[in-house]
Amino acid sequence: MTLEPLTKESSARICNHMNKDHSDAVIAYAKYYGGIEICTNAQIVNLSSELMELKVNGQIIKIKFDHFLKDCSDAHKTLVSMIKSIPKT
Secondary structure, three states: OOOOOOOHHHHHHHHHHHHHHOHHHHHHHHHHOOOOOOOOOEEEEEEOOOEEEEEEOOEEEEEEOOOOOOOHHHHHHHHHHHHHHOOOO
C-alpha cells in the first residue's frame, strides 16, 4: 500500500492558493480538462496525487492527472504545465 504523498494540509494550501491567486487558471481547467462549456466560477476543493476535484456550477468534477504526483513540487510543475497546455483562444 502506497502512502498519499500530498497531505491534507498541503492539499488545502495548494487549493487555497490556486483559488485565491489563480482563479482564472481554475476556470480554464474546468473548461478545458473538465469539458464545462459555461463556467464563471470554479474552485479546487481537493487535490491528491491522482486527481483534482473542482466545484463547478454546484457540482464536483474530477480531473485526473497524466501521472501520479510525487510531492508538492511535482503538483506545482504539473498545474503550471496543464495551464500552459491549454490552447489560446
